[in-house]
Amino acid sequence: MKILLVSSGSGSRGGGEIFLDYLGKGLAERGHAVVVWMPQHPRMDELAEKCARFGQVVRADYRNTYDHKARSLATCFNWNTSRRIAREWEGLQPDAIHLNKQNLEDGLDLLRAARQCRVPSICTIHLTQTAAYLRAKSAGVRDFIARATLEKYRGIFVTVQETRRADLENFLAGRVCTQTIYNGVLARDRSVLPPLRAAKRKELGLNDRDFLVLGLGRLVEQKRPFEFLKIAQKLRVHFPAAKFLWVGDGALLAPWKDWVAREKLESVISCAGWQADALPFLAAGDLLLHVAEYEGLPLAIIEAMATGLPCAVTRNFASEIELFDESNVIFFDQPENLAEKLKDSIAMAGVAEKAHRLVRNQLSLENMINAYEQLYSKVMTE
Numbered sequence: 513m514k515i516l517l518v519s520s521g522s523g524s525r526g527g528g529e530i531f532l533d534y535l536g537k538g539l540a541e542r543g544h545a546v547v548v549w550m551p552q553h554p555r556m557d558e559l560a561e562k563c564a565r566f567g568q569v570v571r572a573d574y575r576n577t578y579d580h581k582a583r584s585l586a587t588c589f590n591w592n593t594s595r596r597i598a599r600e601w602e603g604l605q606p607d608a609i610h611l612n613k614q615n616l617e618d619g620l621d622l623l624r625a626a627r628q629c630r631v632p633s634i635c636t637i638h639l640t641q642t643a644a645y646l647r648a649k650s651a652g653v654r655d656f657i658a659r660a661t662l663e664k665y666r667g668i669f670v671t672v673q674e675t676r677r678a679d680l681e682n683f684l685a686g687r688v689c690t691q692t693i694y695n696g697v698l699a700r701d702r703s704v705l706p707p708l709r710a711a712k713r714k715e716l717g718l719n720d721r722d723f724l725v726l727g728l729g730r731l732v733e734q735k736r737p738f739e740f741l742k743i744a745q746k747l748r749v750h751f752p753a754a755k756f757l758w759v760g761d762g763a764l765l766a767p768w769k770d771w772v773a774r775e776k777l778e779s780v781i782s783c784a785g786w787q788a789d790a791l792p793f794l795a796a797g798d799l800l801l802h803v804a805e806y807e808g809l810p811l812a813i814i815e816a817m818a819t820g821l822p823c824a825v826t827r828n829f830a831s832e833i834e835l836f837d838e839s840n841v842i843f844f845d846q847p848e849n850l851a852e853k854l855k856d857s858i859a860m861a862g863v864a865e866k867a868h869r870l871v872r873n874q875l876s877l878e879n880m881i882n883a884y885e886q887l888y889s890k891v892m893t894e
Contacts, residue, residue: 513888514545516606516631517567520619521551521576524558525730525760525786527811528614528638531672531695533562534811535610538881540566547604551576572600577618583650584617584657587624594621598628608888609633616640616658616683623665632891636670636693638808640679646806655683663687668891672809675832691887694835695809696880699872700818705795712796716757723753723854726797726821728790728812729804731762731783738764739803741771743847744781750851756781756801759793794819799842799854802829809833814875817867822860824850835874840867 517536519529536546546567550556551574560569574597580586601609609631613619616637626633643651643658662669668689671677677692718724725744729735737758744756758768758781765783772781787793790812794800800816800823813823817840824842842863844850854860 513607513885513892514547514605515539515888516601516604516609517546517548518601518609518611518622518626519548519550519556519559520611520613520622521553521556521574522578522614522618523555524560524562526614527729527808528612529559530811531636531638532612533559534697534877535880535884536563537566538877539884542881542885544885547606549601549604553579570600570604572597574622577620584620584654587621587661588657590621591624594624594628597622597625601625601629602631606631608892610884610888611635613637614639616642616662616680617654620658620661623661626667627665632894633667634670634887634891635665635667636672637676637680638672639806640671640676640683640808641806642679642683659684668887670887673832674834676808693880693883693887694875695811695814696875696877697811697814697818697871698877700791700820702820702868705819708792708795712792716796718755718796721753722755723751723799724797725754725756725799725801726793726816727756727758727760727801727803728793728816729760729810731758731760731764731768733764734805735760735762736803736805737768738771740801741768741775741781743801743803743844743850745775745777746847747851748777748780750848751854754780754851754854757793757797758783759785759787759790761786790815791819794821797821799824799860801844804829807832809875814871817864817875818871820864820868822864823867824853835870839863840870 517532519532540546548563548567549570552571563569577584611622611626643654663684668691670691670693672695674692677690680690727740731737748754794816800821802813802825816823824844827843830836830841842853
């Protein structure tokens with residue numbers, strides 16, 4: 513098959529765009545021809561370079577929804593843009609188009625272009641929470657615009673977990689076709705991790721007694737990096753062996769570092785910035801502490817599980833993902849309770865092993881590629 517993967521262009525480092533890189537590479541390794549279409553904006557250069565390793569990359573004249581001051585309202589009136597893009601996509605002669613959207617209102621003009629194409633298409637939406645849920649400005653209008661456009665789409669909407677699919681069904685009153693395909697990652701050969709762990713921990717100045725707690729993701733409000741700091745500060749009191757490292761960068765980097773300096777915690781909490789390869793950090797860590805307010809199915813957590821790193825999440829977050837329970841993730845509420853759990857190395861190892869098994873059985877890249885191949889074949893024959 514020849515598959516056209518379309519990025520809405522929100523950036524190169526978000527989970528949704530990393531997903532596109534994983535998917536495209538996996539499809540190419542199966543022998544499919546992959547074309548990746550994305551905006552010319554410089555923030556997409558990094559992703560374009562990655563995708564060029566496995567397929568043709570087409571850079572286009574397109575502005576992402578969030579580059580418009582009026583957000584999705586601007587996409588109500590750019591019909592010429594949608595028509596032009598539809599012609600571009602048809603000219604590439606794909607067998608199927610796969611549009612990758614971050615949330616409900618992102619890329620609505622691209623969704624319109626997909627409707628105007630004579631090529632079958634599907635659309636993955638990673639976050640299906642409404643603008644009202646996200647407490648966005650002018651939420652009512654933005655949700656109205658998103659609903660009106662999404663309801664007109666006659667392809668299949670894919671969500672990355674069942675709660676997100678239920679949200680979408682509810683938002684659109686069951687007027688569209690939906691399907692869940694879990695995100696997936698490569699299964700890790702854990703025999704290669706010990707030397708990676710030793711080298712990275714030496715580089716970070718850690719000794720055998722230090723317990724490294726990782727945060728992984730962009731330093732943006734959604735990921736709640738300041739909540740990570742507050743938990744770190746309190747957890748340290750009950751678990752003095754703990755040290756904390758955030759891997760990622762973003763708009764909140766400067767105030768994040770200011771907070772650490774103000775609290776005089778530089779020897780305990782640090783930030784490694786953006787890393788093209790997070791594996792050495794995951795190997796070096798003893799726990800991934802995930803505190804994000806809302807997610808789809810975070811690749812950061814799945815990657816950590818694949819390396820055998822136990823993950824701590826809130827009960828509220830875990831309740832949204834039907835695959836997570838107390839056998840494969842650690843629930844936390846109060847830092848003192850979390851500290852007690854972290855001191856039980858046998859229980860921690862059991863959680864990590866069950867999480868690794870979950871990735872191997874249900875959240876593998878192979879499973880994800882299989883599911884998308886079947887869906888492409890389905891829409892091509894209907």
